Amino acid sequence: MTFDQILFYCLAAIAIISALMVITRRNPVHSAMFLITTLFSVAGIYLQLHAEFLAAVQVIVYVGGIMVLFLFVIMLVNLEVVSTERRFNKQWIIALIASAVLLVEFGYVIVRGGKSSLLPPVTGPAQDLTRKNSEQIGLMLYQNYMLPFEIASLLLLVAIIGAVILAKRRLASDK
Amino acid sequence: MVEYFLIPAVQILIIFLVLLLFVAYATYLERKVVAFMQVRLGPMRVGPYGLLQPIADAVKLMFKEDIVPAGADKWIFMFAPVITMIPAFTVFSVIPFSDSHTTVFGYPVHLYITDVNVGILFVLALSSIGVFGIILGGWSSNSKYPLLGSLRSAAQMVSYEVAMGFAIVSVLIYSRSLSMIDIVNAQKDMGWWFAVIQPIGFFIYLICGVAETNRAPFDLPEAESELVAGFHTEYSGFRFAIYFMAEYANMILISSIAATLFWGGWLSPFPNVKALSFLQVVPGVVWFFLKVFFFMYLYIWLRATLPRFRYDQLMRVGWKYLIPISIGNVILTAVLRLYFRT
Amino acid sequence: MVPLNYFLILAAILFCLGVIGFVMKRNLITMFMSIELMLNSVNLTFVAFSRHINVLSGQIFVFFVMVIAAAEAAVGLAIIVAFYRNRESLNVDEVDRMKL
Numbered sequence: 001m002t003f004d005q006i007l008f009y010c011l012a013a014i015a016i017i018s019a020l021m022v023i024t025r026r027n028p029v030h031s032a033m034f035l036i037t038t039l040f041s042v043a044g045i046y047l048q049l050h051a052e053f054l055a056a057v058q059v060i061v062y063v064g065g066i067m068v069l070f071l072f073v074i075m076l077v078n079l080e081v082v083s084t085e086r087r088f089n090k091q092w093i094i095a096l097i098a099s100a101v102l103l104v105e106f107g108y109v110i111v112r113g114g115k116s117s118l119l120p121p122v123t124g125p126a127q128d129l130t131r132k133n134s135e136q137i138g139l140m141l142y143q144n145y146m147l148p149f150e151i152a153s154l155l156l157l158v159a160i161i162g163a164v165i166l167a168k169r170r171l172a173s174d175k
Numbered sequence: 176m177v178e179y180f181l182i183p184a185v186q187i188l189i190i191f192l193v194l195l196l197f198v199a200y201a202t203y204l205e206r207k208v209v210a211f212m213q214v215r216l217g218p219m220r221v222g223p224y225g226l227l228q229p230i231a232d233a234v235k236l237m238f239k240e241d242i243v244p245a246g247a248d249k250w251i252f253m254f255a256p257v258i259t260m261i262p263a264f265t266v267f268s269v270i271p272f273s274d275s276h277t278t279v280f281g282y283p284v285h286l287y288i289t290d291v292n293v294g295i296l297f298v299l300a301l302s303s304i305g306v307f308g309i310i311l312g313g314w315s316s317n318s319k320y321p322l323l324g325s326l327r328s329a330a331q332m333v334s335y336e337v338a339m340g341f342a343i344v345s346v347l348i349y350s351r352s353l354s355m356i357d358i359v360n361a362q363k364d365m366g367w368w369f370a371v372i373q374p375i376g377f378f379i380y381l382i383c384g385v386a387e388t389n390r391a392p393f394d395l396p397e398a399e400s401e402l403v404a405g406f407h408t409e410y411s412g413f414r415f416a417i418y419f420m421a422e423y424a425n426m427i428l429i430s431s432i433a434a435t436l437f438w439g440g441w442l443s444p445f446p447n448v449k450a451l452s453f454l455q456v457v458p459g460v461v462w463f464f465l466k467v468f469f470f471m472y473l474y475i476w477l478r479a480t481l482p483r484f485r486y487d488q489l490m491r492v493g494w495k496y497l498i499p500i501s502i503g504n505v506i507l508t509a510v511l512r513l514y515f516r517t
Numbered sequence: 518m519v520p521l522n523y524f525l526i527l528a529a530i531l532f533c534l535g536v537i538g539f540v541m542k543r544n545l546i547t548m549f550m551s552i553e554l555m556l557n558s559v560n561l562t563f564v565a566f567s568r569h570i571n572v573l574s575g576q577i578f579v580f581f582v583m584v585i586a587a588a589e590a591a592v593g594l595a596i597i598v599a600f601y602r603n604r605e606s607l608n609v610d611e612v613d614r615m616k617l
Contacts, residue, residue: 039557053296
């Protein structure tokens with residue numbers, strides 16, 4: 001086993017175990033903490049795949065932005081009520097079976113597809129992917145993906161305004 | 176093997192210990208400077224001029240009882256200070272103290288631990304983790320004031336991070352690289368510190384840096400007059416010391432980044448003026464530490480001078496002034512850069 | 518070097534855990550976290566394929582998915598806060614009206 005593989009197994013194990021914890025913990029704050037651990041190990045796997053820029057963005061956006069927002073909302077709402085509620089739905093058995101079927105399906109596709117792959121074969125060691133990852137992504141975003149990039153910025157603007165309007169307390173004079 | 180594991184390990188150890196010493200004496204510096212500004216003497220009892228005071232404080236805090244309040248979420252309560260401290264110390268692995276290198280036992284040794292090609296993003300990513308320690312510490316204490324303090328802190332740090340990011344982007348437009356070493360080298364090639372080229376960005380970075388570290392006049396998360404001590408009210412003994420150390424380490428960190436990005440890191444002042452080239456006799460590390468020391472002094476100066484903001488004022492300054500100005504600055508910089516293309 | 522299949526299997530497991538969390542939990546916030554988990558596993562496949570066939574577009578897609586995730590989190594959490602303010606509950610079974 002190479003160092004690369006050992007690293008991958010460790011990160012994958014951390015990711016899966018903490019993902020399990022996310023869905024089994026009763027307290028949302030604990031769930032959020034384990035989700036942060038999962039996000040970190042996924043960022044580590046990005047690093048392993050030579051996507052340094054994405055690994056950094058993953059930590060900045062997900063951990064530093066979205067998860068702070070989650071924790072903020074969890075603290076705003078009353079926790080005592082939440083943590084004593086029942087954890088799972090009434091139909092949890094059906095849900096579990098459906099998910100298991102999904103997993104088997106995925107596994108089948110991956111194992112079968114791995115053998116009869118239509119993908120082009122890996123062309124040696126990655127040439128330019130490893131060098132100056134952030135520069136290449138920047139060039140690509142502003143040249144090939146200019147329109148989606150602009151639309152994404154509009155989407156964010158709409159989301160900001162929408163969130164403010166939704167969460168704003170309605171004043172008595174509005175009604 | 177030696178090159179990849181042993182040398183970095185020794186470097187990390189040395190930087191960690193030096194940093195601990197700096198953190199300890201930053202508290203001494205703060206107490207002395209504030210005292211002189213208020214025409215007092217400050218700590219004088221322990222050692223000559225009170226020089227051993229930080230060590231006495233550390234020993235005292237270590238032997239204090241470690242209290243976990245009843246009804247607290249025990250694991251998170253114990254773990255939260257560590258979450259704040261680890262990123263604050265880790266970021267120093269990409270700060271370049273100087274570009275000069277020596278050879279020790281035949282191996283080249285640099286005065287920085289590593290140079291990452293996403294350096295400044297790494298800094299931003301890690302410094303955004305620190306807020307979790309504050310949020311979780313405040314929440315897990317199961318107490319009113321810490322919770323209020325941590326909510327304030329979360330909102331404040333997330334808000335000011337945005338403007339800080341834009342201030343840094345305006346520097347990146349000139350440096351054309353995310354690596355910390357390249358950013359300093361770009362200033363060398365240009366002949367000017369980025370603080371001269373980017374005065375608005377520098378100013379915004381300074382303000383946001385103070386807000387990010389929860390220091391006066393932005394110290395609402397630990398406002399003594401209304402929240403007892405904010406998020407660390409329930410902490411005592413060594414865990415309180417860790418929070419305290421993290422705060423000062425963050426101050427040193429923000430000062431180091433300010434020195435690297437805007438004041439030319441290890442470069443001497445006015446690197447382009449021939450008449451001042453004798454300044455380069457002084458090694459780069461000394462310049463770096465002088466710059467960091469100045470920013471630390473600025474922090475303390477601000478604390479001794481300015482009264483605390485009100486919460487609505489804080490949010491107004493952040494969202495209505497700093498963010499629009501910093502976005503405008505980025506656009507202006509980009510346009511100028513395109514117009515005066517070199 | 519780690520084969521592509523390993524990354525895909527890891528992503529599949531994470532996705533299924535996300536699905537399980539989403540359909541089984543009753544707490545709105547935890548359900549939302551499960552969605553983030555699923556988005557992350559999809560991102561992982563994108564990056565793995567991008568590395569495998571040496572095309573950078575996969576990483577660009579991940580970038581856009583992150584943008585969507587940020588927008589979704591902002592709006593979704595705002596809805597949760599508004600819902601909680603009206604119902605004093607985070608139980609998904611009580612979200613049974615088309616208005617607040």
